[in-house]
């Protein structure tokens with residue numbers, strides 16, 4: 001028998017680490033979602049940049065059904081065909097030669113930071129262990145990743161945290177010059193900071209970071225968990241920065257909602273994860289890899305990637321038109337379909353008010369920090385859904401202003 005559950009059930013039986021909205025979605029199709037009451041929403045959130053091909057994409061549903069009838073899991077004492085095919089595709093379409101699979105962005109970053117230290121240990125000795133990352137960055141919720149992440153609130157009360165980590169202001173090359181040394185084993189960055197407020201790296205900054213890493217034999221780690229898999233308008237955002245990292249992490253959109261993540265690297269770096277150094281029970285399981293393979297096949301087509309840039313323009317146009325009416329945004333920025341609208345002083349600290357009002361109007365949006373409304377819709381969201389969603393956003397903003 002299926003038990004009746006409501007939002008109130010959450011407060012009874014779930015850990016209080018989340019504060020979910022009152023809406024409980026039960027079904028999704030493309031960029032539309034329906035809740036328990038049958039109310040319809042347009043999805044500009046994509047489950048935080050995850051459902052890059054929308055909900056219930058027919059190809060993905062078929063691939064999943066087929067794989068489910070064949071083979072779910074083996075553990076890494078054996079390899080499997082979907083994992084090998086997916087790894088081949090990832091290496092063919094990127095700078096990387098080798099792939100390590102895991103299940104979430106945090107795990108991929110955990111692996112990347114461990115690999116950076118191990119590589120430095122192997123080639124330069126144990127003294128070279130320092131990691132530099134950036135304020136406001138987000139890399140996951142494991143103890144190592146909250147320590148490398150640049151938001152102190154995520155590690156408060158969980159100390160002692162791993163040592164040898166320093167933070168630098170994003171896009172400030174002079175500060176990075178003063179922090180980096182021959183003890184630095186890695187510099188870690190998001191090509192566009194997601195949780196930190198949709199802040200793209202300057203191209204010149206990105207190039208200079210690469211040069212500094214080379215001068216000090218430090219590895220450059222790109223966290224593309226949010227920016228990757230087509231979201232930026234290219235397969236990965238590094239392609240547009242004209243910089244090649246040494247290690248890159250991918251998750252979120254990689255499985256379109258099925259948990260799967262990857263760390264990819266050049267062969268010489270990957271060699272430091274010799275047999276027995278790292279692992280994961282579920283990492284590289286055939287279900288996840290079959291789905292991710294299909295995701296990549298669809299997303300790396302020119303139609304989808306070019307479509308991202310077309311849709312970006314539609315969003316920017318629409319957001320500018322809304323802003324001409326209401327003057328609520330002081331900046332509209334982002335890459336591809338990872339966009340942010342920073343609210344004016346009057347609403348500083350309260351971007352969430354727009355999210356709440358949007359949901360009432362039948363629209364999912366996100367925030368990125370206290371001041372930015374974030375949009376991360378499906379990369380193939382139909383034009384009419386963009387138009388309708390923006391109309392709902394317009395009404396939501398009018399409501400917030402009327403209060």
Ligand SMILES: *Cc1c(COP(=O)(O)O)cnc(C)c1O
Pocket residue numbers: 103104105106107109138139140141190194195223224225226227251252
């Ligand atoms: C979401 C995110 C993570 C964490 O991914 P999980 O799958 O939640 O562990 C790490 N880095 C970035 C840039 C992210 O956006």
